[in-house]
Amino acid sequence: MASSLAAALAPLAALSARLGANRDLVQGAGGNTSLKRGDRELWVKASGTWLSAAERQPIFVGLDLPEVLRRLKADEAEPALPALLDPAGTLRPSIETTLHALLPHRVVLHVHSVNALAFAPRADGEALVAERLGGLRWAWIPYAKPGLPLTRAVQARLGGAPDILVLGNHGLVVGGSSPEEAAARLDAVERRLATPARAAAPADLPLLERLAGLSGGRYRPAQLTEAHAAATDPASFGMAARGALYPDHVVFLGPAPIPTLSAAQAAEWLRQPPEPAPALLLVAGAGALLRAGLGAGAEEMAACLGLVLPRLDPAAPLTVLSPAQEAELLDWDAEKYRQSLNTAKP
Known part of the structure; x- marks a missing residue:
């Protein structure tokens, strides 16, 4: 069982480490990734861990996916922690665990892309992003506190089954059927949102x-x-x-x-x-x-x-x-x- 789990998580760990090593996408302990293993398990980055360390140390925690979704539907205050597969473990699931559970994609990537953040704090950001992401299935999510409030905000806008979420004043979420598909989708969005930085003088x-x-x-x-x-x-x-x-x-x-x-x-x-x-x-x-x-x-x-x-x-x-x-x-x-x-x- 342990070896099959490690094999299932290895592609996600490799992708997570690559994302975490790119400061244009992830800074420090920010961002999170997940994998749904069948329809019973959700493996998500642990809160406070660094994606860049995904291949060096265990950073993923497992949850009972149906239980998370049941608790979310029942509007319970804490849907994630009680659903841990290993409640005696030392790691806590990401603050954004309910968002990962809610989205139907097998793989979900949440990053704090600096290109997305060139639009996410703008009052006119949604209209500008619409010009760049035309033809893709995406949705703009107005700012909500991370965690359960953000999940509820996303839930209210899931009509149209978006693969891409641009989070106002927050970042970017993409989903896919595999790590490869999610990574390719993220790369495509990054190319469309690419915004050059003004040249800055070196520090004195x-x-x-x-x-x-x-x-x-x-x-x-x-x-x-x-x-x-x-x-x-x-x-x-x-x-x-x-x-x-x-x-x-x-x-x-x-x-x-x-x-x-x-x-x-x-x-x-x-x-x-x-x-x-x-x-x-x-x-x-x-x-x-x-x-x-x-x-x-x-x-x-x-x-x-x-x-x-x-x-x-x-x-x-x-x-x-x-x-x-x-x-x-x-x-x-x-x-x-x-x-x-x-x-x-x-």
């Missing part, structure tokens, strides 16, 4: 190091090169303080707004940062500083911001998460659990 690392030194060790330069574009591209810098564009930004970098300061302002600010100290600080023309002690999850989300903002039109009508939407993410035990698994140093 000597200046960032000097500024970090003023903080008494409370801040350090972001380690991932992509993060700095949010500050060195003037248009991106101008948009950064508008608000959080997607849930994982809030989960790993905290609530909006991001401080966006000139070098002179940052020098003064860093001598006495406010409490609680923001996770991320953008210094105009120089780059990104992160609060010391933050782990790999924060690094990845700072990089995500530096990938998304240069793909957004500065004149675009953006929809950001409200303070209430941010609060429901930060006060949610499921996200606190995911945060706890991503505190390791990058």
Whole structure:
């Protein structure tokens, strides 16, 4: 049994690792994948694990698929955890497990594609995506809190049997009959949504190091090169303080707004940062500083911001998460659990 399960999961693990290694699609612990094994089992990425590790360590958990669907239909508060095939295991199923169970496809891929995120926060995003995805079976899903609320939002729009879901202020979901078909569909959508990024100057690392030194060790330069574009591209810098564009930004970098300061302002600010100290600080023309002690999850989300903002039109009508939407993410035990698994140093 164990060997047959491993063989069934191997293609999904290989695909998951490939997706997880591509920061344009997945950042850190974001994203999730799943496989339905017959009509009885759902194997889904565990919450807080990294898709990039799928071939190095076990990241999938099994659930009784009919039981998840029964509990979902009965509108029970927690459809997934009680349906675990191995309730004594140490891994929890993805927050998005009910979405994977609901969709009819054998394989489901959920990514935080930076190309999709060039449209997902826009008030006119649905109309723009429609121009690009014409001829495909797709649906636009307005923002809903991840987990069961998102599943209900998708459930309300499943007419037409879409293979592709563009999630407002969130990301992209595709399904297929096999890992190969799902991957090909994802590649096709990515080509259609491809949005070039504005060129950004490199980070001024000597200046960032000097500024970090003023903080008494409370801040350090972001380690991932992509993060700095949010500050060195003037248009991106101008948009950064508008608000959080997607849930994982809030989960790993905290609530909006991001401080966006000139070098002179940052020098003064860093001598006495406010409490609680923001996770991320953008210094105009120089780059990104992160609060010391933050782990790999924060690094990845700072990089995500530096990938998304240069793909957004500065004149675009953006929809950001409200303070209430941010609060429901930060006060949610499921996200606190995911945060706890991503505190390791990058």
